Amino acid sequence: MQESVQAKTISCIDAVKVSQIVMIALVMVGSVIGNSMICVLLIRFKTLRTVTNVLIANLAVVDILNAVTNMPLMIMWYICKVPYLNGRTTSWFIVTWYVLLMYLTVFNLTAMTMDRFGAIVHSIWYYSWKSVKKAKVAVLMVWILAAAYTYGMFVLGLDIDLGDAPVLVYRKHYFKNFGRLFIIPGYLVPFMIMLCAGAYIWYSVHQHNKRISTFCSIGKRFKNDVKTAKTICLTVMAFLLMGVLPMLLHNISKIHGTWSHFLAYFLGHLNGMANPIIYALKTQRFRKAFVLLFKDPLGKSQPQMTSNNPTDLCALSRIAPHNTDVCRKINYI
Numbered sequence: 001m002q003e004s005v006q007a008k009t010i011s012c013i014d015a016v017k018v019s020q021i022v023m024i025a026l027v028m029v030g031s032v033i034g035n036s037m038i039c040v041l042l043i044r045f046k047t048l049r050t051v052t053n054v055l056i057a058n059l060a061v062v063d064i065l066n067a068v069t070n071m072p073l074m075i076m077w078y079i080c081k082v083p084y085l086n087g088r089t090t091s092w093f094i095v096t097w098y099v100l101l102m103y104l105t106v107f108n109l110t111a112m113t114m115d116r117f118g119a120i121v122h123s124i125w126y127y128s129w130k131s132v133k134k135a136k137v138a139v140l141m142v143w144i145l146a147a148a149y150t151y152g153m154f155v156l157g158l159d160i161d162l163g164d165a166p167v168l169v170y171r172k173h174y175f176k177n178f179g180r181l182f183i184i185p186g187y188l189v190p191f192m193i194m195l196c197a198g199a200y201i202w203y204s205v206h207q208h209n210k211r212i213s214t215f216c217s218i219g220k221r222f223k224n225d226v227k228t229a230k231t232i233c234l235t236v237m238a239f240l241l242m243g244v245l246p247m248l249l250h251n252i253s254k255i256h257g258t259w260s261h262f263l264a265y266f267l268g269h270l271n272g273m274a275n276p277i278i279y280a281l282k283t284q285r286f287r288k289a290f291v292l293l294f295k296d297p298l299g300k301s302q303p304q305m306t307s308n309n310p311t312d313l314c315a316l317s318r319i320a321p322h323n324t325d326v327c328r329k330i331n332y333i
Contacts, residue, residue: 024071031067055115074269077167086164116225153182
């Protein structure tokens with residue numbers, strides 16, 4: 001009798017579990033393909049390697065890591081309940097890795113929002129100051145801060161020993177004992193920064209749109225910055241809906257195995273597949289580069305990224321004569 005119950009526990013062959021596995025597998029494949037394409041485009045086309053796109057590429061790498069590690073692990077420990085994913089050490093590493101990728105996404109989205117804040121609110125100064133090298137430093141800082149926050153939090157979980165309990169049981173104890181004290185600020189503070197920066201960006205656009213419309217190059221650049229900001233805003237909103245909503249579902253449905261409980265995990269993973277779709281639908285530069293990649297995959301052709309209109313530099317010089325070289329290096333996603 002005990003053997004049959006155990007076999008039933010670790011079995012994945014029933015309609016509900018099969019449908020859940022298929023859903024996770026589809027998101028996993030879509031996330032890997034979509035985010036890998038973003039990385040391939042940045043490797044192939046040098047003109048796509050802008051500050052914003054470096055941050056987007058970092059987010060794509062995080063989504064790929066989530067797809068190839070956390071999604072298969074979720075199938076094993078959450079749906080199929082395999083017997084070998086249990087115990088103190090295994091559970092600690094699985095849960096901390098899951099949380100690390102979560103905070104990498106949050107901190108990277110914060111950096112992307114601040115990039116748009118600088119581009120729109122402090123336009124001339126920011127374009128003369130920013131560089132791809134500094135963007136790479138920002139990516140490094142995102143990883144360091146996320147790792148420090150995550151592993152600093154889970155040091156408190158090293159003493160929790162529930163024997164051979166499964167990962168889900170350990171995860172509940174981590175959240176109950178110390179997770180709530182860290183997870184809420186870890187979400188709340190970055191999203192407050194994004195909200196305040198987004199509100200100020202909207203205010204700046206509203207205030208300066210008419211003022212700069214008489215200058216050809218500045219108006220064109222500003223419109224591109226606004227389009228990029230809208231794309232980043234959609235990315236942030238997608239994460240907000242797929243990050244906060246799962247928390248609410250966790251509170252509503254505390255029974256393991258129900259569809260609402262499963263969707264709380266599933267929506268968090270779905271966000272990784274949504275990001276490349278947002279870039280493809282909202283960003284013309286990525287679409288052009290994607291088409292060019294298939295036409296000339298191994299060549300040296302580049303999608304046009306800057307304006308060749310000589311009046312652009314003239315218009316810019318009327319606002320900031322000492323920064324006329326800035327237009328030559330302005331790229332957009």
